Amino acid sequence: MIKRAIIVSGPTIEPIDPVRYISNRSSGKTGYFLSQEGLKRDIDEIIFVTGPSRFTPVGVTVVSVETALQMQAAIDDYFEDADVLIMAAAVSDYRIAEYRPQKIKKGQDRLVLELEKNPDILLGLGKKKKESQVLVGYAAETHDIFFYGQQKFDGKNLDLLVLNEISPANPAFDVDENQVYFFTKNGYRQILKMKKQDISALIWDEIFAIIEAKKDR
């Protein structure tokens, strides 16, 4: 049984001026499917922290945010008492160094925007997580996927890493089926290409198995 699970979903947006922003390509579908599958399981409370997205589930506590810093603050409000956190958001790695309170006019032929690094939210959570907490992260890799997958799994102190292999045979984005690998403390395994909903179900199965294994330790 899980008391509280946090699912973090969607893109973040980082405003440039009152009418413009930079963002990442993300529909929020993955987080949506995870919450739909989560609602079928023995979980008391699902907190759904999301950047702007059309995919907002019902039956969960929705916390809407825009920027990476807001996302981090929202997660911090709930993380301490959470049993599980799944970080499926496409966080903008950078934000605008200096927000312009007035609209930038299109006078110049070239415009330079300075960016400042956002925190790696998952890395921070991995540093402070308790032994009993289950932390799940995602990766999307085009090459040396096992090397980078293992590096992210270890470096962010995760319990489960879901790695998307991005290749011509598996574009991963804007498609209904996907081919992923699961990295756990027991190594990695390939998951057959299947519908994203079905992958979400397997992720929850894996999370419940990890919780059981932690209890036995």
Ligand code: CTP
């Ligand atoms: N993530 C995060 N905060 C960020 C960037 C990423 O919490 N500022 C999380 C993502 O939600 C994902 C995981 O970290 O669960 C992996 O993100 P990814 O962008 O693939 O990897 P990076 O570690 O940022 O490395 P790189 O972009 O160099 O591959």
